[in-house]
Amino acid sequence: MKKLSYIAIAALGLIACEPEFDNTISDNQATFTAGDADFSKFVSIGNSLTSGFADGALYIHGQENSFPNILAGQFSLVGGGDFTQPLMNDNIGGLLIGGSPVLADPNNPATNQFPPRLVLNGQSSPVWVNGASTTETTTVLSGPFNNMGVPGAKSFHLVAPTDPNNPASGYGNPGGLVAGTANPYYVRFASSPSATVFGDALAQNPTFFSLWIGNNDILSFATSGGVGVDQNAAGNMNAATYGSNDISHSNVVAGSIQNMINGLTAAGTNDVKGVVCNIPSVTDIPYFTTVPYNAIPMDQATADATNSSYSGYNLILGGLAQATVISSQEAAARMVSFSAGQNPALIVDETLTDIKPQLEANGVPEPLAELLKKLRPATPEDLLVLPSRTVLGTLADDNNPASVIGVGVPLEDKYVLIPSEQNAIATAQNQYNASISAIAAANNNVVLVDMASHLNTLNTSGISYNGGTLFSTYATGGAFSLDGVHPTAQGYAVIANKIIDVVNAEFNANIPMVNPGEYTSIFFE
The missing domain is CATH 3.40.50.1110 (SGNH hydrolase)
Known part of the structure; x- marks a missing residue:
């Protein structure tokens, strides 16, 4: 990408x-x-x-x-x-x-x-x-x-x-x-x-x-x-x-x-x-x-593969909601689901509950838990700043093809104005x-x-x-x-x-x- x-x-x-x-x-x-x-x-x-x-x-x-x-x-x-x-x-x-x-x-x-x-x-x-x-x-x-x-x-x-x-x-x-x-x-x-x-x-x-x-x-x-x-x-x-x-x-x-x-x-x-x-x-x-919240284009095959990689994260969110660690509304807002067409970028939202300890307790490695701890898909109410256009879709780590910013790695807080x-x-x-x-x-x-x-x-x-x-x-x-x-x-x-x-x-x-x-x-x- x-x-x-x-x-x-x-x-x-x-x-x-x-x-x-x-x-x-x-x-x-x-x-x-x-x-x-x-x-x-x-x-x-x-x-x-x-x-x-x-x-x-x-x-x-x-x-x-x-x-x-x-x-x-x-x-x-x-x-x-x-x-x-x-x-x-x-x-x-x-x-x-x-x-x-x-x-x-x-x-x-x-x-x-x-x-x-x-x-x-x-x-x-x-x-x-x-x-x-x-x-x-x-x-x-x-x-x-x-x-x-x-x-x-x-x-x-x-x-x-x-x-x-x-x-x-x-x-x-x-x-x-x-x-x-x-x-x-x-x-x-x-x-x-x-x-x-x-x-x-x-x-x-x-x-x-x-x-x-x-x-x-x-x-x-x-x-x-x-x-x-x-x-x-x-x-x-x-x-x-x-x-x-x-x-x-x-x-x-x-x-x-x-x-x-x-x-x-x-x-x-x-x-x-x-x-x-x-x-x-x-x-x-x-x-x-200028930059839309749904700035991530995908075909169906890519969407299916990406959804598979987030399936465990989504399951953990559901469990945390049942355990009242987070609300059901927060769990729903954080669920990741891509489809063919334009998709919301994944972003960091500092107002979310930090679930890094719970992710690690469920076997998520520390580096990945750090990325996921306050992650959610962007919504139409979020504003992505103009410089985000130069980083969305690029690799956070040139040696890791899964580190696509906005997909495998959330867009940093400095690129998004939340409501x-x-x-x-x-x-x-x-x-x-x-x-x-x-x-x-x-x-x-x-x-x-x-x-x-x-x-x-x-x-x-x-x-x-x-x-x-x-x-x-x-x-x-x-x-x-x-x-x-x-x-x-x-x-x-x-x-x-x-x-x-x-x-x-x-x-x-x-x-x-x-x-x-x-x-x-x-x-x-």
Whole structure:
């Protein structure tokens, strides 16, 4: 069995890099107006979605098509000023620290933590673009920069001060790169090693701002397959103790956003106005909707042989249910049965009862008992993350043909979001959004942009502009880039249009929208 592919390469040929649509922008600029807002100094604060991150990397083309840069172009028609960004050195993407890639495993270049961008080259899965990264993290750029989007940033990262007892703890301090306390993207353009992202933004005295933060406070938990701590459930509001994949407590997110809104709109700052965006459902993005739960194809002969190998396991489950070691419902959920056609992948579910001692007591060898101790078939309620497509159907042990991942060896926990993990994510998202809505409603100078409902439309009817329609489908939908998380330039244009629509309605402005058809989608090598 070989690794599985879910990209219809033939269909991709229908997606040109720059499809043609009718132009939506009127030539009559005399009718354009800023209304009640002042766009002369526009500053945008956020994370990777603000920076223009796409295809698994930050690179010049993506930055030039970030939604803030698109907005700035439209704002320039109504008095908006220059808009600067901390541009990367190339269109390769990736980062160097001390001239070398950052490897999780020094002996394996495939573990590059900041790899080049992804492209399609006709193979079943995206590949890194040819070329070497040239952006050196420790070469600090001279700012200030209007685009204050920092990939990887969580809400509290934007306002976290340097620990006076640990000067290297600053989020933009090069001395914290090795320890992991600094963000390499922010290191490149922080005004000083002790600066904060929000402080650098505020120091520019913006007249108008956008703030979109909070996605990463749940996203890293989701993309890791739920390998992290739900700090809402734990009741922990000490962000300094959080792991990289934890769900941030809703009060931490709300407090960070409230502090930034208060600072930006404080009295004496020339009646600053702005927009704050809420958090879309992270589990609706292609990263979680592309690989089906029933990703294992089998013919009848293979299914019969596999079922025979699991017959003893199924018998033990029945006995454990009779002995009330596990419930009858759990036993039924864990039963393995394959048939001709598409079959559920076998997965690890950490919420199941650990039955390793009982398996060993029934004569199952320890290595096999370890594999079976929390195994069950996936269901339609489980979400398999996008990277699982590269491991399903491959061998866990090249010397053991029975070690097919998803069949003879369960798919690891990090590749699957089970329902309880999805519920924790949804609960946090709802709490974050309730706070964001309340914060916006309490400030007359700030309006809410409902990105949650807007981007959800991509999953249903799609978003149409002048004869073209964008969907959230991986690779072929046009809206999401090849990392399955971040938009394409067309997707960022859709985001910019939503913000313009809200600005026009709430600030009595008349700013033209852009034509998503004039922007790029996915890239071929």
